[in-house]
Amino acid sequence: MDKKNNEMIDKIKKILLEVGTNKDIEKIKIDAQLEKDLGIDSFGALEVLFSLEQEFGITISDRDFSKVRTVRNMVNQIDAILKGEKVKEDKKKNFLENLQTDKSEAEKLGFNPYYKLIESNLDRKILIEGKELISLGSNDYLGLANDERIKGKSKKVLEKYGISMCGTPIVVGQTDINRKLEIKIAEFLKQEDALIFPSGFQANIGVFKTLCDSEDIIIADKSAHSSLIEGALMSNASLRFFPFNDTSALEEILKVSQDYRMRFIVVEGLYSTEGTNTPLDAVSRLAKEYNAFIILDDAHGVGVLGREGRGVMEKYNIFDIDLISGSLGKAIGCFGGFLTGREKIIDFFRYRLPSYIYSTALPPSVAAGCLCSIELIPGLTDRREKIEKFKNKLYNSLNNMGYNLTPATSPLFSVIFENTGKTLEVTKALFERGVYGTPFLPPSVPKESPRIRLIPTANLQEEDIDEIIKVFKEIKDLYL
Numbered sequence: 056m057d058k059k060n061n062e063m064i065d066k067i068k069k070i071l072l073e074v075g076t077n078k079d080i081e082k083i084k085i086d087a088q089l090e091k092d093l094g095i096d097s098f099g100a101l102e103v104l105f106s107l108e109q110e111f112g113i114t115i116s117d118r119d120f121s122k123v124r125t126v127r128n129m130v131n132q133i134d135a136i137l138k139g140e141k142v143k144e145d146k147k148k149n150f151l152e153n154l155q156t157d158k159s160e161a162e163k164l165g166f167n168p169y170y171k172l173i174e175s176n177l178d179r180k181i182l183i184e185g186k187e188l189i190s191l192g193s194n195d196y197l198g199l200a201n202d203e204r205i206k207g208k209s210k211k212v213l214e215k216y217g218i219s220m221c222g223t224p225i226v227v228g229q230t231d232i233n234r235k236l237e238i239k240i241a242e243f244l245k246q247e248d249a250l251i252f253p254s255g256f257q258a259n260i261g262v263f264k265t266l267c268d269s270e271d272i273i274i275a276d277k278s279a280h281s282s283l284i285e286g287a288l289m290s291n292a293s294l295r296f297f298p299f300n301d302t303s304a305l306e307e308i309l310k311v312s313q314d315y316r317m318r319f320i321v322v323e324g325l326y327s328t329e330g331t332n333t334p335l336d337a338v339s340r341l342a343k344e345y346n347a348f349i350i351l352d353d354a355h356g357v358g359v360l361g362r363e364g365r366g367v368m369e370k371y372n373i374f375d376i377d378l379i380s381g382s383l384g385k386a387i388g389c390f391g392g393f394l395t396g397r398e399k400i401i402d403f404f405r406y407r408l409p410s411y412i413y414s415t416a417l418p419p420s421v422a423a424g425c426l427c428s429i430e431l432i433p434g435l436t437d438r439r440e441k442i443e444k445f446k447n448k449l450y451n452s453l454n455n456m457g458y459n460l461t462p463a464t465s466p467l468f469s470v471i472f473e474n475t476g477k478t479l480e481v482t483k484a485l486f487e488r489g490v491y492g493t494p495f496l497p498p499s500v501p502k503e504s505p506r507i508r509l510i511p512t513a514n515l516q517e518e519d520i521d522e523i524i525k526v527f528k529e530i531k532d533l534y535l
Contacts (some may be wrong), residue, residue, distance in 0.1 A: 057297075063137075064130055070106045071126065074099045083128050093126075107133060110260040124193075160476050168494050176201045179514045183491065189519045190507040192493040196359050196466060197438050198514040199388025204431065205424045212423035219418050224250075225406075228416025236422040240393050243429050244357070244365060244381075245374040247398040250405060251417050251425075253383035255354050255392030256282040260289070261410035262350065262378070262394070264321070266404075267292035270316035274308050276300065276333070278326050280352055281499075287321065299329070302337040309345040317348055324353030324367030325360060328464030328495050330509050332356065335371040348377045357384025359442070359466055363433035383417075387432070389425045393419045438513040442466040445511035445520050452524045456531055461506070469495070469506035477534075478505040484534055488526045 068083045077083065078093025095103060104120050107129075109487065113136050123129050160165040175182035175465060177200040179192045199205060212232055218269040222228040223376040233251060240249040259282035263273060269291040275283060277296040287294050293315070312318050320342055322333040335351075342349045353366040361369025364386065368374045370474040372485075383391035394404060404411060446466050454460055459471040472478040475496050480492045483505070492507040501505060511520060 062128075062132075064354065067107070067133065068124065068130060069468065070103055070110065071095065074102050074106070083126060085125075085130070087126050087422065088124055089126070089129075090124075093309070094471045103129075109411065109424065111137065113137065126204050137307045154161055157425060160479050163476075164479055164483055166479065166486070168479065168482045172241060177514070179516065179519065181491070184294035186486075186489070188489050188491040189515065189523060190491045191511060191523065192491045193510065193512060194251070194355070194382075195388055195390060195513050196386040196442060196510065196516070197432070197435055198366075198512055199386070199428050199431070202428070202431075205388065205427045207457045208427040209420045209424040211421055213420035218420075222416065223285045223413055224416045225412050228421045230416075230422070232419045232422045233416060233427070236417075236426050237393075238431050239426055241395050242379075243402070243432075244368065244379060244395050246379065246395040248328070248409050249393050249395035250401055250408070251383070251422065252392040252411060253414050253417055255352075255384070255388075257285050257410040257414055258380045258392035258394050260286045261353060262380070262404075262410050263290035263350050264286045265408050266290075266319070267319060269293075271319060272315040273314065273319045274305060274347075276305075277324065277473075278319050278329065279323055280327070280354070281403060283321050283323075283350070283352055292319070298333065299326070300334060302334055302341060303336070304410070304476040305339055305443050306345075309341060309347060313345070314351040319350055321350045322352070322534075323353055324356030325465050325467075327355045328469050328500055328506060329461050330465045330468035331461070332360065332465055334372065335367050335373050339371075339373050339375070340376075350380070351376050352383035354385055354392075355467070358432050359439060359506035362436060363440060364435065365433075383421075383425050387425055387428045389428055390421050407467065435513075437465075441513050442511060445486065445515060445517075448520055449509065449511055450521060453527055457527060458527070458531070458535075466506060467510045469508045471504045471506045480535055481530060482507055484530045485526060490523055490526050 068080055070336035071083055071093055072078060072080050077092065083093065087093055089100065092173045104115055104278060109114055111133060115136065119132065123132060158167065171183045173181060173183055177193050177195045178188050216230060220228040220230060237249040237251055237446060241247060263286045267273060267290040271291050271292040273287045273297055275287060276299060278299040280356065295308050297308055309318060316473055320338060322338055325332045338349065341347065358364045360366050368376060378394065378396040379391065380394050383393060385388045394401065446468065450460065450463060450468055453470065461469045461471065472481065478494050479494060482492060487491055492509050494507050496505045
């Protein structure tokens with residue numbers, strides 16, 4: 056045996072010497088039997104086991120150790136565990152070393168556009184790490200996040216209820232304010248009932264596992280939000296994708312899916328990096344024809360689309376949708392998410408949806424802000440018109456310059472670039488010139504079309520749009 060093994064055997068012998076009746080270490084031979092030769096009974100064996108674990112820093116299975124009869128058995132078992140621990144340690148080290156994000160393009164530029172520290176509220180201009188910028192990156196479409204009326208309502212409720220109810224809705228978190236918000240959302244979107252969540256992601260993530268089983272099929276637009284796709288993957292249902300907004304492909308999948316118990320069509324009202332809405336009229340027609348269930352995420356559409364901001368459903372005047380999810384943290388200007396639809400479905404979720412039941416309820420002060428915002432939104436037609444005007448001016452100017460743009464039919468659009476490096480390079484150039492746009496890189500978007508999303512919010516002024524156009528012209532001349 057090598058030196059290392061001899062040291063291990065010596066340590067084992069000392070433990071056996073302390074526990075057993077034999078007190079002469081020279082008589083503890085490698086083939087000595089624990090009970091017969093060393094006087095170690097079952098109780099003594101437990102003491103030995105504990106001492107071995109302490110000495111070698113390992114965990115020994117009681118069941119495995121009960122099979123040990125001789126010193127040799129014990130040595131072999133400890134040796135195997137130690138070698139196994141070394142393998143485990145190496146695997147853990149390799150695992151941790153592989154937990155890396157490729158930031159090489161950002162490091163090469165000396166500029167990372169993500170997780171920037173914002174030092175101001177969402178006003179006409181924002182302060183990011185000491186630099187004042189015109190923001191085209193926020194989802195605060197209507198400029199409500201810093202609205203004095205909304206802040207005032209939140210402050211009053213904050214004084215009454217405090218920061219949090221520190222409980223889930225089903226236990227102690229469902230305040231009267233929260234319930235009023237659920238009822239208000241349902242009324243606003245012409246549905247029967249609603250649930251509110253701490254985030255839109257939480258609203259989406261548990262829906263499919265709760266609704267679907269192995270007899271069902273989920274048919275999703277391939278550009279649907281990550282929360283919808285992740286949620287679909289958590290269920291036992293089959294999952295098929297159809298190309299972005301391709302209702303012909305959707306129909307083909309529906310035709311061959313009639314043997315499933317239920318067909319769930321998953322679409323977004325307004326796709327957040329494309330700037331294009333779903334053709335809800337065609338989707339609704341197909342759902343009726345093929346007896347399918349529509350799940351519509353209108354996170355970016357609510358507040359923006361439609362004369363009164365009721366989203367893509369108002370745009371098409373189609374409110375007979377099975378289930379609608381959305382965000383309270385975009386055009387509504389607050390925080391959280393929601394599900395709304397038929398009372399029977401919502402009540403089922405109220406008692407069965409884990410992401411609702413087991414999440415701390417939305418703070419009442421936030422719910423109060425949301426309530427105020429939703430009451431204001433129908434009357435903010437002028438802001439929606441202003442956003443559309445700014446978007447058209449910016450879109451047409453960039454299009455005339457030759458930029459590759461998404462075919463936007465909404466208040467947002469993206470500029471597409473040929474690769475990640477160029478996308479980050481232009482993002483940096485914009486940032487240095489006082490304009491903030493959001494870069495979307497693979498896998499968030501297709502590999503062949505990384506992009507910078509631009510959202511001209513109602514906070515901006517005409518001169519801001521002129522400045523942005525000027526900056527894009529300068530960047531094109533210098534970088535493209």
